[in-house]
Amino acid sequence: MKKIEAIIRPEKFQDLRAKLSEIGISGLTITEAAGTGKQKGQKGVFRGTTFQIQLLPKLKVETVVENEQVxxxxxxxxxxxxxxxxxxxxxxxxxIEEVIRIRTKERGAEAVL
Ligand SMILES: Nc1ncnc2c1ncn2[C@@H]1O[C@H](COP(=O)(O)OP(=O)(O)OP(=O)(O)O)[C@@H](O)[C@H]1O
Ligand SMILES: [Mg+2]
Structure with a gap:
């Protein structure tokens, strides 16, 4: 099993969720995040003045799936x-080493779905 962790633009989430749902992926965790990548949060030039936003809002989407689905x-x-x-x-x-459904104590592939 693998955990796919995607840091995305928040406004893309509804479309992503719908597309994942179409292939039967419903188990996911979302966290509101803030971060920077290569540009260190620099967004660009606004009316001729370069301004810096250090951390930009992102969504972290995590889903644990079987290897073949990655x-x-x-x-x-x-x-x-x-x-x-x-x-x-x-x-x-x-x-991902192991998944355990707390209610049933199922493990592995049976627990991940
Ligand atoms: N190396 C990293 N480790 C952890 N989080 C990261 C890393 N790189 C990017 N992120 C997260 O991903 C978000 C989006 O990153 P971003 O898309 O700006 O990456 P980038 O490398 O700067 O690529 P691009 O040039 O396309 O902007 C960041 O705000 C941060 O939360
Ligand atoms: Mg960037």
């Missing part, structure tokens, strides 16, 4: 969240 989900995230502009975000993929 490529499809990454493609969906890119499709839903790519604008081509700086700040589109990043995807981190983590190995």
């Amino acid at each position: 490529d499809e989900i990454v493609a969906i995230i890119i499709e839903a969240c790519n604008t081509g502009e700086i700040g589109d975000g990043k995807i981190f993929i983590h190995p």
Whole structure:
């Protein structure tokens, strides 16, 4: 299993969620986040004055899935969240050792769905 952690533009979330739902992905966790990437939060030039915003609001979307689903989900995230502009975000993929559903004590593939 893998945890797909995507840092995205908040306004892309509804579209992403709908697309994930279409392929049966409903288990996810969302965290409001703030961060910077390569541009260190610099957004651009406003009326000739360069201004700096150190941390930009982002959403962190985490979903744990079986290995075979990773490529499809990454493609969906890119499709839903790519604008081509700086700040589109990043995807981190983590190995997951175990998943346990607390209610039933199921583990692994049975617990992740
Ligand atoms: N190396 C990193 N580690 C952790 N979080 C990161 C990292 N890079 C980016 N992020 C998170 O992703 C958000 C979006 O990053 P962003 O898309 O600006 O990345 P970038 O590398 O600057 O790419 P781009 O040039 O397309 O803007 C950041 O606000 C931050 O929350
Ligand atoms: Mg950036």
